[in-house]
Amino acid sequence: MSADLSSAFKAFFRKDAAYPKFKTKHRSKKSFRIPQKGKVDVNNSRIYVQGIGWVKAVIHRKPIGKLKNITVTVNPSGTVYASCLFDDGLEAPVPELPEKPKVIGIDLNLERLAVCSDGREYENPRTLKQYEKRLRHLQKLLSKKKKGSENWKKFKTEIAVLHEKIANIRKDSIHKMTKKIVCDSQAEVIVIEDLNVSGMVKNHKLSKHIQDASFFEIRRQLEYKSLFYGKTLMTADRFFASSRTCHICGWHNAELTLSDREWECKVCHTRQDRDRNAALNLESFGLKALAGDAGEVKPLEMPTVDGRAAMHLRSMASVNEEKDHGYSMEAFRLA
Numbered sequence: 418m419s420a421d422l423s424s425a426f427k428a429f430f431r432k433d434a435a436y437p438k439f440k441t442k443h444r445s446k447k448s449f450r451i452p453q454k455g456k457v458d459v460n461n462s463r464i465y466v467q468g469i470g471w472v473k474a475v476i477h478r479k480p481i482g483k484l485k486n487i488t489v490t491v492n493p494s495g496t497v498y499a500s501c502l503f504d505d506g507l508e509a510p511v512p513e514l515p516e517k518p519k520v521i522g523i524d525l526n527l528e529r530l531a532v533c534s535d536g537r538e539y540e541n542p543r544t545l546k547q548y549e550k551r552l553r554h555l556q557k558l559l560s561k562k563k564k565g566s567e568n569w570k571k572f573k574t575e576i577a578v579l580h581e582k583i584a585n586i587r588k589d590s591i592h593k594m595t596k597k598i599v600c601d602s603q604a605e606v607i608v609i610e611d612l613n614v615s616g617m618v619k620n621h622k623l624s625k626h627i628q629d630a631s632f633f634e635i636r637r638q639l640e641y642k643s644l645f646y647g648k649t650l651m652t653a654d655r656f657f658a659s660s661r662t663c664h665i666c667g668w669h670n671a672e673l674t675l676s677d678r679e680w681e682c683k684v685c686h687t688r689q690d691r692d693r694n695a696a697l698n699l700e701s702f703g704l705k706a707l708a709g710d711a712g713e714v715k716p717l718e719m720p721t722v723d724g725r726a727a728m729h730l731r732s733m734a735s736v737n738e739e740k741d742h743g744y745s746m747e748a749f750r751l752a
């Protein structure tokens with residue numbers, strides 16, 4: 418952290434100055450990290466940030482372990498968060514992979530969030546749709562305002578706040594879901610489709626953005642939670658036609674469109690729920706990859722499972738402190 422930035426934040430928290438300006442033009446989150454000398458005071462709901470002092474914070478739960486560092490982040494809406502990294506000192510569990518592991522396939526999509534091959538479904542909260550509707554409405558209004566005007570700025574801020582709210586709701590439901598998938602499903606191996614599977618969403622800017630962000634978040638959480646609980650996460654090749662392939666007989670439905678939620682296999686006449694079928698295909702993809710006989714299937718239905726299977730993928734966890742077992746990340750909103 419530069420000394421300048423620290424004093425700017427100091428002034429900001431003393432309320433003598435506006436929020437410090439950053440030189441970057443990107444709309445990314447602004448943050449700085451403080452390596453040590455931080456304290457989290459749960460009883461008095463405050464955090465000690467070196468160079469700033471005690472700052473009021475919303476502490477939603479008692480952290481476990483030793484505080485390693487604090488990263489202060491400011492969202493576009495102006496909300497300030499302190500992400501505190503704690504070390505509980507425990508060793509990472511060695512992943513257990515029995516001879517016949519239980520494999521679960523998960524089909525991710527925007528509408529239903531996730532459909533699993535074991536029959537479980539995870540839905541987005543209902544409130545999300547309402548907020549998204551409001552967001553689209555505000556964006557429409559913003560486009561009619563003069564850029565840079567007071568009104569424009571007002572809408573811009575309101576949109577930023579709403580974006581954050583939506584992101585938080587999404588993140589929360591994704592957290593609950595990934596925890597259930599990793600812990601409650603009893604599966605040792607979890608199979609998802611690779612990131613950038615965008616063929617199933619309409620090419621609408623907003624939905625595309627949300628989907629990408631959600632998929633990234635789901636994958637990120639599954640990666641570090643799998644690591645945490647000793648599970649194996651696998652991803653299927655992005656060209657793997659999980660929705661189009663009948664999971665019973667392997668017939669390829671080339672005519673399947675985005676709006677087809679259900680379809681009937683022309684060969685075995687099984688009635689398929691689009692998402693459930695995809696999840697079941699991902700499960701068998703995982704089973705085949707583990708057995709090492711993926712070469713026996715045709716490339717279209719089942720692309721080659723190269724060296725990217727199971728264990729290898731695990732080590733490719735996203736660059737995030739959370740992935741190291743023994744560490745937990747708590748983000749507290751600063752008041």
Ligand SMILES: [Zn+2]
Pocket residue numbers: 663664665666667668682683684685686687
């Ligand atoms: Zn079939």
